Amino acid sequence: MRMKPPASVRIGDEDVQEDRFSRFRLIPWWDQKKLQAARVLVIGAGALGNEILKNLALLGFEQIVVVDLDRIEESNLSRTILFSREDVGAFKADAAWRSLKRISPEARVRPLVANVVQSCGLGLFAWSDVIIAGLDNREARLWINRCAWKMNRPWIDGAIEGINGVARVFVAGSTPCYECTLGETDWKLLEQRMSCNLLLREADTEGKVATTPTISSVIAGIEVQEAVKLLHGMPTLSGSGFVFEGLHHTSYKVEYTANPDCMSHFTFSEIVELPQKSSELTLEDLRRRGGEDSGTDDAVVEFSRDIVHELECPQCGAREEQFVPVGSIRYEKGRCPRDGRMRVVKTIHSYSGRESFGARTLDRLGLPQYDVFNVRVNEIEKAYLIGGDKIAVLGAELLS
Ligand SMILES: [Zn+2]
Ligand SMILES: [Zn+2]
Secondary structure, three states, X not given: OOOOOOEEEEEOOEEEEEOOOHHHHOXXXXXXXXXXXXXXXXXXXXXXXXXXXXXXXXHOOOEEEEXXXXXXXXXXXXOOOOOXXXXXXXXXXXXXXHHHHXXXXXXXXXXXOOOHXXXXXXXXXXXXXXXXXXXXXXXXXXXXXXXXXXXXOOEEEEEEEEOEEEEEEEOOOOOOOOHHHOOHHHHHHHHHHHHHOOOEOOXXXXXXXXXXXXXXXXXXXXXXXXXXXXXXXXXXXXXXXXXXXXOOOOOEEEEOOOOOOOOOOOOXXXXXXXXXXXXXXXXXXXXXXXXXXXXXXOOXXXXXXXXXXXXXXXXXXXXXXXXXXXXXXXXXHHEOOOOOOEOEEEEEEEEOOOOOOOOOEHHHOOOOOOOEEEEEEOOEEEEEEEHHHHHHHHHHHHHO
């Protein structure tokens, strides 16, 4: 679609190009090109995600990946400007993509129907300049925080409940981070969730938090505004949060304290992008490559996340090979088909050259495409990004 050539109008003493973004340019520090060039990873396309995406499209962001696993339900429609009644039953990421195309035809948006913890490779973080989250659980936030730190990328969090909310900015390499903010209660809830997550239980009450379109609009507005400031090198909420208290307007900025023992404070010092696809490299190929690069054959390949290797029955001893992400097997599938006993979940997170699965190609491990493998030799480590998967994950339009 061709747009009309921009007209020139006189504002004050200056000739100003009158186009879609001309009012933004009146802000002295604004640089529309920075927003056009920015790559944004949006995680969650629910109440917050809809407002985040809407703002990005209106502001003229042109490169967006949107990640969400869920389908649209009727009850979502009170808080989701990008979805309409006909979209009920469709994936949120896909419906959001269709709407964004209408708001901003020049935007290149890649929808990914995926669970960020189980099935998004670290390459997505490497691709992005900033990550903006609209999530409703601590587990996904903690995961994003650790991935953002590993790949040295800033991320912006939002949380809403009732008519209150908080927006926070975490810049990798500078503390405090999200994990630093977690207290004892947070950890208790996280551990509960993670322990039952080895197998997936059906009765999950998540996503039933009371929210309104007004609060998601306020918090998502601040999240995206912080992203704009971050991209312009302006001061942001880095390491702190803006709390919006809707009932009595006692809104304030909260400063967090860094935890020197925080597990999130790790950034890959070197990332090598390999041209191969994950279907073209075995685990042993990758281990050898890492070893060659460091002049040894004593290398260990560490995965981006734990995977379920096998289920073992404590009664009859039968083992069943899996190679799927942790949390992807339904609880009932955990039972032994012979005697009905609940089987033990065996997980793996690395390969040292001695295990039986070295001949598996990287796409047959239960790990996502476009992921990063850390090859460790003693204390020295080098990360390898499986770059050949890029086109399959990000799509041709986004990479054009
Ligand atoms: Zn931390
Ligand atoms: Zn058995």
